[in-house]
Amino acid sequence: MTHINIINFFITIISIFKLIHSSNLTSDLRNVSAILNDLLKTYDRYHRPSYGGKPDKVIVDIYVRSMSGISELNMEYSFDCFLRQRWTDARLIYNTTSAMNYKSLPVSIQMFSKIWKPDTYFYNGQRSYIHSVPHVNRFFRIATDGSILYSQRLTIRASCIMNLRNLPLDTQHCTLLIGSFAYDSEETIYEWNTKSAVDVERDLIMNQFSLIDASVGTQILLRDNRTRSIIYVVFALRRHVGYFLIQLYIPCVLIVFLSWVGLWLNREATNDRINLGVTTVLTLIFIIIEGKKDLPQVSYITALDCFLAVCFIFVFSTLFEFAFVHYYTKARTGDLNENMRELEDYIIQNDDSDPNDNELTSSDIHLVYRPSIIIRSSSIKITQKKSVKKCCRNFYCKPAYSTFQGRALKNIFYMNSVSKIDILARILYPLTFFIFNLIYWIYYLYASQQQSKRETK
Template identity: 30%
Template sequence: MHIKGIYNSPKGSKEEPCQASSYKRDILNYLLNSSAYDARIAPDYEKDVATEVDVQLFVTSIDSINAISMTWRDSRLNFSHISNISVLELDQRRIDDVWVPDTYFQNEKSASVHTVTVPNKLFHIYNDGFVIYSIRLSLTLSCIMDLRFFPMDDQTCSIFMESYGYSIENVALKWNPDDPVIFGLDDNDEQTLPQFYFYKPLETKGCSTVNSFNTEFSCLEAKLFFQRNLGFYMSQVFIPSMMIVILSWISFWIHVDAVPARVSLGVICVLTMTTQSSGIRSSLPVVSYIKAIDIWMAVGLLFVFAALLEYAYINVQTRKHRKQTKVMSSN
């Protein structure tokens, strides 16, 4: 492994460039000295001013948030007066010695931090006290959906971020003004999910919440607007159910005396529609209202069941007619 370093020696000094690493280490030790720097308090806590934290999300695929980056300014980490070095890159093991925002995702169901081969964290300190902190993670977020028009529905899902322990008086979150959310997709990829696609650009805004202790916290919200792709349901639900209904109508052309054939065809079509409807419901959450797909499957089942009832009625009427004809002919 080759390490390249740039070291600016003090004027008149004859130190070699190989001493750059130890020089940077001395700067870090100076900045993070426990007697002068306290990682347990926010940068502007003593000034009674909220520390502004810029937040940026980096998404490699729509169904997985890959990284969150935060930037802020900590005047305690300003080292421009002692060195010409522009930036210090901290090892992930030294990050615990520096204050970082306690940002969390309000609607998170599960999350994991990438730790292969080490915890994937980035921490850069610039000579003016500007700090960049980035961490790779994967999140599963909750989203309340309205399925009344399923599968011809559109959904709005939000990403909520908030400071957990610091009130709005100490930490103020705000979106990165240039690119709040970056989709790191290839040029040939589309911003789509297997079942959804974006039908309008995402929206970002700042917000605030008040907890049960009447304390106000700074938060951020990003809204994603999805519309369901009908391709799967056209090929797996709508077209097959229409074919089953048409198949049940074939019994109208079968001779009325072919009782086993017509009854078997009608019963099979009814059972097939029932099984298909059950399979669709099993893949959806239980809701108390009727969905559009329920109406479609119910109407299809009604047509198939009506075809079976039609044969039962015609069979009875045919036997009655034959009986009357036989009686009249015998007389």
């Protein structure tokens, strides 16, 4: 019985403490409501706090959560952030009591519409919005000295004038301008938070760019004959080259290498070299069109345009080189026969000429179809020695219509004919392409660094 009385005693004490605590909370809420109602009795939300006096200072800081939507076509970028603003309103100063010891009042966002707030504006903003799922993502607090903290989650889409001369080895600098829409510098001044102006999420990852720096500054902007207080942040975005290497640079280099295969084919392989040349040209054109369709149509030459143009020149010049070789090394031969394979069945018959005589005329050279020799062999009355000489002549002499054409057909049927121009091109083309790549990468890497330094300043 004694134990039951002790337990009931402790339960009674706990219930008494709960009642006291709930009564304290209720009194705190009543005190907060009384303070807010008292502050808003004579409050005019249509005038700024220091109306007719010194300009009001708005302290701003940004916490960047993610960044995406960087478009070269539309010249814009977007990022998700928390935008925090702080200003002081002397009309909202209040005193705390011993029962209510708050450093700042936990005020509902519904009261925000009843007080004055700065008309913060993004000068280069486009289609920015406040997140409202599941509820409007914003809050504000009022401190005892009248300072107000207002925070909101925004997705800001702003314009960014990009310089694509060094694309894809470029570094873009995208600026966000923040200021007042209606108040000039004599009424409202914007400043960055000196402790942390712009903070960036540690795990911030982008597909095509990497954020290397976020520098801030202030300036005075002259607009409509009035000076405006402006703060700005510059995001330095370095482009990733890996995508362009895989999709454009490496395929173009391989196609250039493939076009050089024709230099190792003999000059009589007309169909093979023409087909190879036309195929490489058309393939390179397709790659250029697909790679450029997502890039803006700028009026100047970019680094990517320069590389693609040089690759196309190399591929096209390889096809032109074969035409040059074919014209200047085969122009005097004329049309030998529409069906050159049938000439393998022909031999040169010359009964009266001396096999040791190097000077042959067109009168003592004529074509004889090989099977006809077999038919006439029984009727020809020659000595065994002369027959051996004729067989040797038939073995060494190549089919032709004339002396010059006979020498040309010798190359066609019995060996690969190599042009001196092809031999020179086998060395000149790879060497020139290597020198171009060396100069190209050194120049544009250096130009990209210089551009980044100039725009940072």
